[in-house]
Amino acid sequence: MxxxxxxxxxxxxxxxxxxxxxxxxxxxxPILVKEGKKLYQDNGCSVCHGDKGKGDGPLASGLKNKPRNFKDYEEMKRMPTIRMEQAIHDGLQGTAMPAFNQFSDSQVEALTEYLRSFLVxxxxxxxxxxxxxxxxxxxxxxxxxxxxxxxxxxxxxxxxxxxxxxxxxxxxxxxxxxxxxxxxxxxxxxxxxxxxxxxxxxxxxxxxxxxxxxxxxxxxxxxxxxxxx
Ligand code: HEC
CATH class of the missing domain: 2.60.40.1080 (Immunoglobulin-like)
Structure with a gap:
């Protein structure tokens, strides 16, 4: 008992x-790439970042700070989502990365997801x-x-x-x-x-x-x- x-x-x-x-x-x-891909293409991201996100666009070789390779696991696994979103919205001072502050939050999110899709x-x-x-x-x-x-x-x-x-x-x-x-x-x-x-x-x-x-x-x-x- x-x-x-x-x-x-x-x-x-x-x-x-x-x-x-x-x-x-x-x-x-799975990431829905459609919207992000269109934004990436329409806004000339590939000129620096490359068609496949490898950081090898036509302008890349002339830049002091080179765009990174979004297909590289070791580099990308430690890249916080918030940092990618901020870089797109505010640009990165002292580098060629321009600010795209005309994009809405959901557009920035779609772009960030598209960048992830180069790897996974x-x-x-x-x-x-x-x-x-x-x-x-x-x-x-x-x-x-x-x-x-x-x-x-x-x-x-x-x-x-x-x-x-x-x-x-x-x-x-x-x-x-x-x-x-x-x-x-x-x-x-x-x-x-x-x-x-x-x-x-x-x-x-x-x-x-x-x-x-x-x-x-x-x-x-x-x-x-x-x-x-
Ligand atoms: C004129 C060249 C250029 C264009 C156009 C450009 N970028 Fe960049 N971007 C860069 C460079 C250079 C860096 C790396 C700066 C650094 O960290 O040294 C960068 C960094 C970034 C980062 C941050 C990741 C990191 O390496 O820290 C993201 C996210 C990004 N770009 C997304 C975009 C997107 C999305 C577009 C288009 C809407 C775009 N970029 C257009 C040159 C460019």
Missing amino acids: IKFIFILLFIPSLTFATTLKEKYTFLPT DSYDDLKMCAFQTYHIDAQNLKKPFTVEVDEPQKFAVKVRGKTISFRGKNWTDLLGQKVHRTHLRVIQAGQITSLISIKVYPCKKEVNEMLKTIPLQKAGTDKLEPKVQ
Whole structure:
């Protein structure tokens, strides 16, 4: 009987801990290139950035600061979306990059997505807490795929059927950092087809909330996870 009451008391909190820990999302849908492509062509972006975004347009060789190669994974994975949007809207002082402040926010967004499409079919930014496991539904991928992470020593990725699961291996290591940026890429037939840029936050408040809900912790037997300051 006592055991039964114990279970009744703790089931709700266990469920709470699980919902905080397990997160679900979908692989980003393919980029719609049409509008961005038209804006890119109509506004002469390719004169500097090149038809395929490789930074090799006819004017490029004469520029002091060369446009980067939008097809380069190493360069582009660390390029924040906000920086691309600002560069388009405000230009980049001291360089040949002009300001296109006549564009609406949605036009700037369409252009930025088009620039991403030079490298990948789909792109997304994801925010997660260090203690969370993200399950990404990849049903929309028709061809076989594999998944890689930037720092396999720090992050684990597993594919089961068409679900990609991603988590920090030893998440307490990530608690000392304000935010840790990492990347997950989906590979099909030797090509990176999807890129997810992940910002991992320590979420100390949520960690402490979660630890409070773990029954063993309450009973004082769990010394594994110290209270996070
Ligand atoms: C006259 C040449 C020129 C034209 C035209 C031009 N750009 Fe640029 N753009 C540059 C150069 C040069 C840079 C790199 C500046 C740097 O960071 O050194 C740049 C940087 C950028 C960046 C920021 C990425 C980065 O490397 O930091 C974006 C995004 C961008 N351009 C988009 C566009 C779009 C979209 C258009 C058309 C609407 C366009 N550019 C037209 C020359 C040009």
